[in-house]
Amino acid sequence: MEVISFSMLIILLFALFLISLPLLLFLIQNKSHSSKNTTMFPHGNMGWPIIGETLEFLKLGRKGIPEKFINDRMQKFSSKVFKTSLFGETMVVLCGPEGNKFLFSNENTLVKGWVPGSIRKIIPSAGNVSTNEGAIKMRKKLQTSFKLETLQKFIGKMDLAAKEHLTTHWDNKKEVLVFPLAKNYGFSLVCQLFMSLDDHVEAAKFYDHFAVLLAGLISIPIDLPGTSLHKAIGASNILRKYIAEIVRQRKLDIAERVESVPQDILSHMLLTSDENGQFLNDMEIADRIVGLLVAGHDTVSAAITFIVKYLAELPHIYEEVQNEQREILRSKPKGELLNWEDISRMKYSWNVAREAMRLASPAQGFFREAITNFTYAGFSIQKGWKIYWSTYSTHKDPNYFPNPETFDPSRFEGNGPAPYTYIPFGGGPHMCPGNVYARLVILVFMHNVVTRFKWEKIFADERIIIDPLPKPAKGLPIRLQPQCT
Incomplete structure (x- = not known):
């Protein structure tokens, strides 16, 4: 048997102390809490x-x-x-x-917004929850981009995007995997509407980094090589640099009064200042765009997936939705795109969507x-x-x-x-500003999918899991049956 030297013993004891230190501090803290009147603090x-x-x-x-x-x-x-x-x-x-x-x-009086450290490391602006008046006014100005009055003009573009998506990825298919397609659709749409990125090849490359970012969004905030958080931070840096280039080009186009400058979320952010006339810099805007992409993509893709799931499971609900949407379709001249009047008639469909978000809330x-x-x-x-x-x-x-x-x-x-x-969208001043956007996108998609297809689930008992957002464990594969319109 080898004899352990004194110096080695000291090193081992010191290492053991370091390993045990967090536990000792934890026990001391709990003991100090228990010595007080613990009924003053929440139990747990x-x-x-x-x-x-x-x-x-x-x-x-x-x-x-x-x-x-x-x-x-x-x-x-x-x-x-x-x-x-x-x-x-x-x-x-x-x-x-x-x-x-x-x-x-x-x-902003007793509490303020906060996000876990993993999110702050990946999207730095997510930690900007200042309660000062200037910051609050700036947030309110940016939120005007998501008001109904602003988003109504995008309904036709949403309709075209839904039709294109279904034609490309659903038509002439016997089976499709809903969840990844919904994510693809949601991301493609936010790229178009938020920063007019219509190049699908470019958006697809963009999405590869975005998927890595999402995988590390909710994780233990330890940034070590090989961890999902470390990979997500790297992907975020690539995305923000990419978007910053788009921002710089858009600034030049606005300064030169180029007639074809898109009227999208990015342009609105570039033209919005705080109360002191200060504008966000390129990287700040890029960072906020990444945050908006996450919020706008996740809610829509999750909601669409579970609406498709429940409509497959409940034929009588599907028929009611289809009847409502076919009535809207019949009332319009052939080829005319959806508008706000059509959306406002989709009352039963929206109740179905809300019930789906109750049972499987996107957040x-x-x-x-x-x-x-x-x-x-x-x-x-x-x-x-x-x-x-x-x-x-x-x-x-x-x-x-x-x-x-x-x-x-x-x-x-x-x-x-x-x-x-x-x-499902929170409440108060920090209520998700994308709730109106989500409603429009979801209803436009429902209109198009139920007037073109009927479907059934391949796995009847597929579970819902959270990773980090709700999703079907197997991606929700379905069998398609085209419908005559």
Whole structure:
């Protein structure tokens, strides 16, 4: 047997100390908390040092039961608020419509927007959640690009894009894989509408980097070679440099008053200044465009995928949607593109889309940060703590949606769900500005797909998983049957 030298023993003991240090600090912190009046703070489980309960949070999503993380802790600790640790942060989860209302009503006074470190590393502007008046006004000006009045003029272009997509990728096919096609469609459309990138070959190369970015978006924020986060940061850098070149060329075209300058989101951003007359620089605009691409692409592709899924499973719902859309088609001169009047008639179709987003919300929830100490539901929330609200605390609660697993578009008739119970796009000042955009794109796609095809699922029991957004585990393969229009 070899004898360990004294110096080697010292090194081993020192290494053991370093490894154990986070656990010791964690235990000391918990002990100090327990010595206080713990009833002042939300109850919960902080999990492992540093990583907290992040792995459990992500694992349950990939198993297709993301709501279990929220529901189990609501039952164990409190139906209103509990504490955990996610993405390296102390995290308080506010539940139910009361929690949603509290957060949405106290934006920029008690809480502000916050995103996990992985997102901030990949999209730096995502961490720009300043609450000063100038920053707030700048965000509001940029959000005007997504108002209905602005987006109405793009409905015809959305219609053309949907027709082209179906002709290219669905026509003359016996089977298609819906989820990757929906992602392709969503990305191609945002490239066209946000920065007039109509070159499909160029957009396809662009998408390869974008897919790498998405894969690392929600991950443990450790940037080491080989990790999904490291790859995503590299892909983001490539994309932002690429878009910055487009920005520089667009600036030149605007300065030279080129007649063919596109009137898209990019042009609007270039012409929008803050209250002091300051404009964003090229890389800032490129960074924000990347963020918009993520938001505009993910919501649309996920929603379209699950609408197709539920229409395949529920023939009577499909027939109602098809009847509504065929009536609109018959009322228009042949070849005329959709317009806002047509969209406003798609009431049943939109209720179907909303029910699909209730059952499979494109976003699980969103994050906030406490900007001051405050009390909620009798518990003390500390400045700097991160706050999370989840769609799962209300979307599948039978108190607000009876028989919550049943697909029922009639839930949205009349006054619809109770306030703060249906929140696929969030709420308050930080409500997703793309909700109007998503509505238009989704309804235009529904119109085109149900008037051209009927379909059936190949795998009847295909699971829904979260990775990091909801998707069918096998990509939703379907068999197509063309329809006569």
